[in-house]
Every structure is written in structure tokens, then in C-alpha cells.
Amino acid sequence: MSTNEIENLPYMEKYNPYQKAYLDFWKESVADIRKFWDQEARKLLWYRTWDKVLDDSNPPFYRWFVGGETNMTLNALDRWKGTYVFNKVAYYWEGEDGSRRSVSYRELYEEVNRFSKALQDFGVGPNSTVTIYLPMIPELPIAMLSVVRLGAIHSVVFSGFSAQALADRIVDAKSKVLITADAYPRRGKPVETKKTADDAVAIAAKSGVNVEHVVVVRRLGTDVPWKEGRDVWYHELMSKYSDTTYVRPEPRKGDDVLYILYTSGTTGKPKGIMHSAGGNMVYVHSVFKWNWDIRPEDVHWTMADIGWVTGHTYIVYGPLLHGATEVLYEGAIDYPKPDRPWEMVERYGVTIFYTSPTAERALRAYGDEWVDKHEMPTLRILGTVGEPINPDVWHWYNEHVGKGRCPIVDTWWMTETSAAMISPAPGIATVTLKPGSATFPLPGIVADVLDEDGKPTPPGVKGYLVIKQPWPGMPLGIWGDPERFVKVYFSRFPPYFQAGDYAVRDEEGYFWLLGRADEVLKVAGHRLGTIEMEDALLKHPAVAESLVIGMPDPTKGEVPVAAVVLKPGYKPSEELKLELIKVVRDNIGAIATPETVLFVPKVPKTRSGKIMRRLLRDILLNRQLGDATTLEDPSAVEALKAAWDEFK
Numbered sequence: 001m002s003t004n005e006i007e008n009l010p011y012m013e014k015y016n017p018y019q020k021a022y023l024d025f026w027k028e029s030v031a032d033i034r035k036f037w038d039q040e041a042r043k044l045l046w047y048r049t050w051d052k053v054l055d056d057s058n059p060p061f062y063r064w065f066v067g068g069e070t071n072m073t074l075n076a077l078d079r080w081k082g083t084y085v086f087n088k089v090a091y092y093w094e095g096e097d098g099s100r101r102s103v104s105y106r107e108l109y110e111e112v113n114r115f116s117k118a119l120q121d122f123g124v125g126p127n128s129t130v131t132i133y134l135p136m137i138p139e140l141p142i143a144m145l146s147v148v149r150l151g152a153i154h155s156v157v158f159s160g161f162s163a164q165a166l167a168d169r170i171v172d173a174k175s176k177v178l179i180t181a182d183a184y185p186r187r188g189k190p191v192e193t194k195k196t197a198d199d200a201v202a203i204a205a206k207s208g209v210n211v212e213h214v215v216v217v218r219r220l221g222t223d224v225p226w227k228e229g230r231d232v233w234y235h236e237l238m239s240k241y242s243d244t245t246y247v248r249p250e251p252r253k254g255d256d257v258l259y260i261l262y263t264s265g266t267t268g269k270p271k272g273i274m275h276s277a278g279g280n281m282v283y284v285h286s287v288f289k290w291n292w293d294i295r296p297e298d299v300h301w302t303m304a305d306i307g308w309v310t311g312h313t314y315i316v317y318g319p320l321l322h323g324a325t326e327v328l329y330e331g332a333i334d335y336p337k338p339d340r341p342w343e344m345v346e347r348y349g350v351t352i353f354y355t356s357p358t359a360e361r362a363l364r365a366y367g368d369e370w371v372d373k374h375e376m377p378t379l380r381i382l383g384t385v386g387e388p389i390n391p392d393v394w395h396w397y398n399e400h401v402g403k404g405r406c407p408i409v410d411t412w413w414m415t416e417t418s419a420a421m422i423s424p425a426p427g428i429a430t431v432t433l434k435p436g437s438a439t440f441p442l443p444g445i446v447a448d449v450l451d452e453d454g455k456p457t458p459p460g461v462k463g464y465l466v467i468k469q470p471w472p473g474m475p476l477g478i479w480g481d482p483e484r485f486v487k488v489y490f491s492r493f494p495p496y497f498q499a500g501d502y503a504v505r506d507e508e509g510y511f512w513l514l515g516r517a518d519e520v521l522k523v524a525g526h527r528l529g530t531i532e533m534e535d536a537l538l539k540h541p542a543v544a545e546s547l548v549i550g551m552p553d554p555t556k557g558e559v560p561v562a563a564v565v566l567k568p569g570y571k572p573s574e575e576l577k578l579e580l581i582k583v584v585r586d587n588i589g590a591i592a593t594p595e596t597v598l599f600v601p602k603v604p605k606t607r608s609g610k611i612m613r614r615l616l617r618d619i620l621l622n623r624q625l626g627d628a629t630t631l632e633d634p635s636a637v638e639a640l641k642a643a644w645d646e647f648k
């Protein structure tokens with residue numbers, strides 16, 4: 001980007017003197033991204049430095065640190081050998097049932113080496129894929145690091161996903177090895193992970209993908225189904241390898257695949273986002289520092305699940321790349337009492353606390369007394385991620401959790417970006433915060449808001465968020481589907497990356513993120529596709545047509561509401577409704593449970609046969625409508641509205 005263009009960016013025009021330090025840094029970074037990221041990458045260890053910082057010869061398949069060789073675990077573990085960090089706590093783990101364990105960097109290093117060796121003995125090597133279906137226990141980061149150490153590729157599947165959802169991901173990634181646990185507690189009751197994993201393996205086998213090894217971590221000690229020859233206990237396996245086992249971190253090229261993580265998009269099939277061994281590492285390392293101003297004495301706690309990208313970056317790789325101490329919590333955030341998080345902040349002396357608006361809203365709803373009785377003097381920075389934060393929730397977070405003395409770092413980003421893209425960066429300089437705004441793009445990132453025609457919108461006018469230059473944390477592509485990568489992210493406003501979010505900039509250039517502009521929902525911060533849910537409903541023999549819309553919810557942000565047209569011979573009933581809800585849960589997981597299923601005679605569509613889900617949502621909410629003239633049959637809309645009104 002030329003200096004001229006940078007000077008002309010609207011958010012450069014006005015700033016107060018405090019922001020100048022930040023904006024000057026930012027300006028320099030985007031003026032020459034190659035130079036900037038070259039410097040950032042040199043803060044890490046490489047077996048071999050790159051020949052080229054960025055190869056942009058085949059856009060949008062940008063390749064970073066080409067010719068370079070490194071390994072994430074070299075920087076996350078081996079780097080700390082011989083330093084004080086090796087004796088430091090890497091993870092304070094707390095089980096929902098109160099069990100506790102702390103894992104030092106040394107222990108993590110030893111355990112990862114042993115498990116790497118074990119996986120290697122199963123034939124796992126560079127570019128093999130390993131699916132990990134584990135609850136929030138230390139073995140989850142251990143498994144991820146062990147896979148990465150071998151140059152293999154992990155696909156972590158959220159432990160709340162169903163057998164079908166797990167099977168789909170095993171099949172797509174063609175994994176021969178699955179790592180899981182016997183069971184884990186959720187709200188005091190065991191969730192039988194191994195059973196679900198077995199079901200998934202059986203479903204995957206029908207599609208011709210045979211899982212040969214299932215490694216089972218013993219968490220609760222429950223009885224589990226067992227298949228001799230295929231299943232092996234983690235602890236029995238590990239007992240074969242001594243503390244001094246060493247596996248050399250496999251040299252990975254900068255543009256080799258580090259991991260894949262499935263996420264929902266605008267079509268039914270979840271897509272495997274591929275992140276790179278060099279670029280993701282560099283980006284995560286830099287951003288973690290900028291977001292949290294991370295220091296040796298910090299105790300960082302991302303209260304999220306590793307099964308989503310937030311956990312990959314901010315529980316596993318980010319903290320470990322900085323030798324930081326992280327809290328790993330297994331259970332429900334309000335169990336057994338609504339002050340569980342605040343009690344834990346005090347117990348571990350947490351200095352940086354990061355969670356989602358959904359969690360903030362839920363904890364607020366229990367009443368201020370639960371948080372007010374905790375002083376939490378160690379806290380110094382709060383963070384928020386996953387959805388837009390409502391200004392009143394922001395104020396509550398600031399006053400009651402941060403006691404008015406902790407800046408709130410609102411981080412906008414997505415699975416595809418590796419780490420935050422638009423957010424305050426207290427690790428560099430301060431900017432004045434505005435409740436509900438993620439402030440400015442991070443160094444090296446140029447973002448903009450465009451209208452339908454691809455022109456930047458004036459201040460105050462809503463548009464589509466785009467990223468204008470490549471960045472090291474960008475995906476290598478979609479696993480097995482390069483065309484879809486181009487289509488989803490780069491076809492609407494080429495050559496820019498289209499995020500899929502609505503945004504607006506204010507007079508001072510601050511970015512305000514306004515939620516998804518497509519068929520993606522954020523239900524309690526979890527990313528789900530309406531079309532995935534519609535596909536699930538269609539699997540039921542009674543369903544002829546299905547429609548899913550995200551409706552606003554005071555706690556979860558959004559909840560899915562389904563409408564179905566039944567096939568001839570089927571009649572609406574309470575029983576059928578429950579069956580349909582179950583179909584969605586069985587195909588995706590409990591997180592996707594529809595709020596209700598409405599029975600309608602027809603699904604409203606446009607004349608061209610498209611379901612306009614956002615428009616229908618506005619109709620159901622009695623909001624000012626967008627253009628409804630293209631809807632083919634007004635009576636279908638009326639019927640849907642009547643069914644919804646009755647449900648309310």
C-alpha cells in the first residue's frame with residue numbers, strides 16, 4: 001500500500017494525541033507489510049529463515065515465509081528449556097468437580113515428547129491428520145502439541161458436537177487416529193464422550209474412512225465400550241515411554257499446514273479452514289503480545305473452549321509462545337454457583353481475563369452481588385470476543401468485573417484470521433475506548449467498510465467489512481476445496497478478503513462490528529450455519545422443506561428458530577416437534593438446539609426460489625422491513641408470522 005493511500009484512509013484523519021503513538025506505529029507497519037512481518041517473524045526460532053516473506057504470485061493463495069522452516073512446538077516448548085519458564089506453570093487446570101492440577105512447562109514438554117513418540121509409533125508423521133475429540137483437560141493441549149511436533153495436522157472437534165458432526169469431520173479429514181476421553185462432567189453429570197466417539201467411528205467407516213487407533217484419556221473412570229486392538233488407554237500407552245523420550249520437532253515449511261479447524265459457513269457442509277505452520281505462528285505470537293501486553297508474571301485466562309478457534313489461539317498457542325501461564329477450566333461457567341469464574345480469578349491471581357458477551361450476559365443476569373463480593377485485585381486487562389458486545393454489558397463488565405480499572409480489549413476476528421484483527425493493542429500503545437467498538441485494525445492490517453458496489457462507506461453508514469491486504473494469519477485455503485475458498489472470501493469484493501460481517505465506522509474512524517451479513521449465526525458465541533440445521537431437519541422423513549432463522553436472545557445473542565413444511569400424511573404435533581429438535585441435536589449437537597419448530601404450509605421464498613432469512617427475521621420481529629417485494633407468496637409470510645406469534 002502506498003504512503004499516499006495510507007494518508008488518505010479515513011481513520012487517519014482525526015485522532016487525539018494519545019492515539020497518535022499507536023497510529024504512527026500502525027501506519028509504518030502497513031506501509032511495507034513484508035518488512036513489518038519479516039521483523040515480527042525474527043522474534044521466533046526457525047531452523048531455516050525464509051527466502052521470501054510473502055509470495056503473492058497466486059492470489060488469493062498467499063504464501064508466507066516461503067522457504068522458511070520451523071515448528072510451533074520448537075517455539076512453544078523447546079525454546080523455554082534452560083530458562084526460568086521451564087519451571088513455571090503452563091496450565092492451572094481446574095475440573096468442574098473441583099479437581100485441580102497444574103502443569104509446568106517442563107511437564108508439558110516431557111508429556112508432549114512421550115505422546116509424540118507414541119503417535120509416531122502408530123505411524124503418524126508429517127501431514128497425517130489426527131482428529132481430537134476431548135473435553136477441556138490438559139491432555140487436549142498435550143495432544144495438539146504432540147501432533148504438531150510430528151509435523152502432522154490436528155483437527156480438533158468441539159466436545160459438544162454430536163457423533164454425526166464428529167464423523168463428518170473425521171471423514172473430510174480422513175483421519176486414521178482419534179484421540180478422545182472416557183467421559184467428563186457437565187453440570188455434575190457425566191457426558192459419555194467415548195460412546196459418542198465410537199458411534200462416530202462407526203458412521204465414518206460407512207463412508208470408507210476407517211479409524212485405526214482410538215486413544216482414550218481416562219478423565220472420570222466410567223465404564224466404556226472397548227474394541228480390542230483399536231482402542232488404547234492414554235495412560236497405558238504413555239507408561240511405555242520414559243520421561244527422557246525425545247522427538248525432534250519436525251521442520252515444517254512456513255506454508256505447510258499447521259492445523260485444520262472446521263467452521264460453519266453459508267452452505268451446509270462445514271469447511272476445514274487450514275492454517276499455516278509459519279504464518280499462523282507469527283501472527284498469533286505478535287497479536288497475543290499486542291492484545292494483552294503479556295508479561296512474565298501474568299496469569300492469563302481465556303474462558304472459552306479449545307474446540308473453537310478462540311481456544312486454539314488464546315488458550316494453547318498464544319500463551320505458550322510467550323511462556324505465559326494460562327488457566328484451563330473444564331466446566332460450566334456458573335457451576336456449582338454463578339461466581340465460579342470470580343472465585344477462580346481470585347484463586348489463581350488471574351491478571352487478564354478474556355471471554356464472550358454471551359458469558360458476560362449470563363453472569364450479569366445472576367445479579368451483581370455474585371461478582372461484587374469478589375475484589376479480584378490482580379485483574380489488569382479484560383477481553384471480549386465472539387459477538388458484538390452491547391454497551392450496557394460493556395459497562396457492567398467494566399464496573400463490576402474490572403472495578404473500573406481494567407481496559408476492555410474488544411477483539412474482532414474469526415476462525416479464518418488466526419487471531420484478532422481489529423482490537424485495542426495495549427501491548428503497543430493506548431487508544432481511547434468506546435463501549436461496543438473494537439477500535440482500530442491491528443498493525444499490519446488494513447480494514448475497510450464497503451457498500452454494495454464496493455465503495456468505502458462514509459462515516460456512520462453500514463457496509464461490509466473487508467481486509468485489504470494479506471496477513472500472515474490468513475488461511476492457506478479450505479481443506480480439499482480450493483474453489484470454495486476463492487468463492488466464499490474473495491469473489492464479492494476482489495481482491496479483498498470479505499469477512500461476512502456488517503460494520504460501520506464513526507466520525508473518528510472507530511470500527512463498530514454489527515454481526516454477520518450472511519447465513520451464519522452466533523449462538524452463545526458458537527458459530528453455526530442455518531443451512532446446516534436446515535439440512536439436518538430434511539433428514540427426518542416427515543420434513544418436505546425447512547427454514548432456520550436466528551432470532552435475538554437476551555443471553556445467547558441469537559437462537560435458531562426452525563419452520564418446516566410437512567410431507568403429505570404427516571400432521572403437526574408436540575411429539576413431532578420434539579423429534580425434529582432431536583434430529584438437529586443428533587446431527588450437529590446440543591448447541592444447535594432450535595428454540596422451537598414452527599409448522600407452516602409453505603416456506604416463504606423469493607421468486608427466484610431463495611429463502612431470505614434476514615428479511616423473514618425482520619418480519620417476525622415486526623421490524624422496519626428491507627425490500628420484501630421479491631417475496632413470491634405473501635400468504636406464506638403471513639402463515640409464518642401467525643405461527644411465530646402463537647409460539648411467543
Ligand code: 6R9
Nearest residue numbers: 385386387388411412413414415513516527
Ligand atoms: C473468534 C470467533 C467469527 C464471527 C465474526 C463476527 C463475530 C467475533 C467479534 C465478533 C463483534 C467482536 N465476532 N468477534 N463480532 N465483535 N469482537 O468468534 O471466531 O467463531 O469464526 O466467529 O464472530 O460475526 O464473523 P468465529
